[in-house]
Amino acid sequence: xxxxxxxxxxxxxxxxxxxxxxxxxxxxxxxxxxxxxxxxxxxxxxxxxxxxxxxxxxxxxxxxxxxxxxxxxxxxxxxxxxxxxxxxxxxxxxxxxxxxxxxxxxxxxxxxxxxxxxxxxxxxxxxxxxxxxxxxxxxxxxxxxxxxxxxxxxxxxxxxxxxxxxxxxxxxxxxxxxxxxxxxxxxxxxxxxxxxxxxxxxxxxxxxxxxxxxxxx
Numbered sequence: 001x002x003x004x005x006x007x008x009x010x011x012x013x014x015x016x017x018x019x020x021x022x023x024x025x026x027x028x029x030x031x032x033x034x035x036x037x038x039x040x041x042x043x044x045x046x047x048x049x050x051x052x053x054x055x056x057x058x059x060x061x062x063x064x065x066x067x068x069x070x071x072x073x074x075x076x077x078x079x080x081x082x083x084x085x086x087x088x089x090x091x092x093x094x095x096x097x098x099x100x101x102x103x104x105x106x107x108x109x110x111x112x113x114x115x116x117x118x119x120x121x122x123x124x125x126x127x128x129x130x131x132x133x134x135x136x137x138x139x140x141x142x143x144x145x146x147x148x149x150x151x152x153x154x155x156x157x158x159x160x161x162x163x164x165x166x167x168x169x170x171x172x173x174x175x176x177x178x179x180x181x182x183x184x185x186x187x188x189x190x191x192x193x194x195x196x197x198x199x200x201x202x203x204x205x206x207x208x209x210x211x212x213x214x215x216x217x
Contacts, residue, residue: 009114012047012071015098018108023099027051027091038085040078043105046070049095052173053087064176067092067153067169073122078102079109092169142180146188147213149177150198154206169204 015022024047027033033044036056046068053066053074065087068074074089079102091097100108109116136145153169171189175182192198197210 009118011045011115011118012098014112014115015045015100018100018104022101022104025097025099027095027097029091029093031091033089033091033097034075034085036085036088040075040082040085040102042075042099042101043073043078044075044089045098045100046072046074047096047098049097050092051089051095051097052092053089054176055087062176063179064173067173067177073119076123079105092173137179142178142184143188143191144214145178146174146180146185147192147197147210149174150192150204150206151210151214156206156208156211 016024027049033051036054048070050070051068051072051074052064053068054062054064056062066074075085077086109119136148140148171182171185175185178185189198192210192213193200197207197213199205199207
């Protein structure tokens with residue numbers, strides 16, 4: 001469990017103080033950070049923006065396995081001996097990303113206990129989310145999966161009010177995350193809008209009432 005010191009620790013401020021061992025880069029929307037099959041030699045931290053992780057099967061089918069926001073780490077598989085990237089990471093809006101080489105990251109984890117505690121807590125939270133995603137994929141309908149993804153993107157339960165999903169996540173990306181077709185996503189989005197669960201006003205606004213779709217049998 002995180003203690004108060006870990007909660008107060010700012011990983012971005014810490015990483016930006018490290019000279020000559022990290023690289024900060026700005027990415028345009030749709031620009032690739034790394035590709036599936038690249039050498040896994042670094043860990044990344046999102047300072048701002050959003051990054052999606054996708055995998056492509058041997059038959060060429062693409063699936064979105066995660067959408068990460070500012071404050072998230074990715075590429076941590078390199079620390080577990082993963083020689084090649086298992087997914088492609090690309091920005092879905094302009095993003096600022098800090099790259100920390102594998103050897104540097106290992107050294108930081110050994111020498112900086114506050115940073116190590118925060119990083120481990122992040123990985124544990126991420127693991128719980130992955131398990132929830134797996135259960136969601138196995139047992140819930142595509143309509144429920146879409147509703148859950150929209151609530152997660154809107155920070156439901158973490159913010160005092162719903163947040164606009166800005167910039168808009170394309171229906172193609174949502175379909176890849178849900179594991180269905182774009183036409184089905186379009187159908188459900190129109191249905192949610194007619195029921196008052198979402199509306200468009202300079203961005204997608206998600207209302208807490210959408211939770212009823214997730215909770216119903």
